[in-house]
Structures are given as C-alpha cells and as structure tokens.
Amino acid sequence: MNFEFEAPVFRWSAREDSSWYFVAVPPELSEEIREIPRPYRGFGAVRVSAAIGGSRFQTSIFPDSSQGAYVLPLKKSVRDAEGLDEGALAAVRLEVLDA
Template structure:
C-alpha cells in the first residue's frame, strides 16, 4: 500500500533534553493502515519506506496516544537535506511494508 499526504511538522521534547520531529498521517489514511492485517509489532509500529523530496529511508510509523493517527519520525538528516522546519509543511509518500 502506497499513500501520499501533506502534513505539518511538529516537535516533541523528550525527557533527556533532546527533541524529536514528526508529522501525522491524516486520520482517514491512518484508519486504512490500521485495517491491514499484520502481526503485532512493538508499540503498534508499522514498517514503512518513507520519501520526502529527494530523501528516502526505511523507518516505522507509530500510533499516537493523543490523536489516534500514526506519526512519522523525521530524522535530522532528512530535515536538513529537505529544508524542513518545525511548524512547516511536508509532502510525504509512504510505502507500507507490513501487511
């Protein structure tokens, strides 16, 4: 399953003074992903191949306890390469590998 969406980048401050950056998969697409039969993985994660601009990487998306949508972590190398900033837009393509 391949999905594309535009999201907003948001920051989550970890307890150890480091920050993580994410974007949320829209609720309707998160529901489609949730319906794919697959074995349970830690934290309810789903393996994906992500693409933002010219950057592509393997990672996992995780269900957010606050929104119920999946969230995609955006690592620093990708943010730097693609000029992504907190609060800015991001166009994402996900190839869902689990399922």
C-alpha cells in the first residue's frame, strides 16, 4: 500500500535536548494504515519505505498519542539532503512493507 502526504517537520519535545525529528502521518491515513492486516511489531511499529525529494530510505513509523497519528522519523542525513528544518513542509511518499 502506498500513501502520499505533506506535513511539517517537528522536533520531538519529550526531552529538551532531543535531536529527533519527525513528520506526522495525517490522521485519516494513519487510520488506513492501522487497518492493514500485518504482524505485530514492538511499540506498534510499521515497517515502511519512504521517499522525500530524492532521498529514499527504509525505517518504521510509530504511533504517537500526542499527534493522534503515526510519526515518521527523519534522519539528519535526509533533513540535510532535502533542506528540511523544523517547521518545513515535507512531501512524503510511503510504502507499507508489512502488508
């Protein structure tokens, strides 16, 4: 299953010194992903292939109750390659690999 969306980059605020950045999958797409039959993974993670601009990478999305949706972690190398700072709008393509 493939999904496309745009979302702002945000820094994980659970710790002040956090260097973890994410984009939130929109709630309606998160609901569609939740409904895909797949094996359970720790923390409710879902394996995905993601693309932002010219950067392609494999990772997992995680449910985040503060966002009410899944969140996609963004490595520094991806943020740097695509010029994404906190608050920037990222155009994301996701393929769910666990389906």
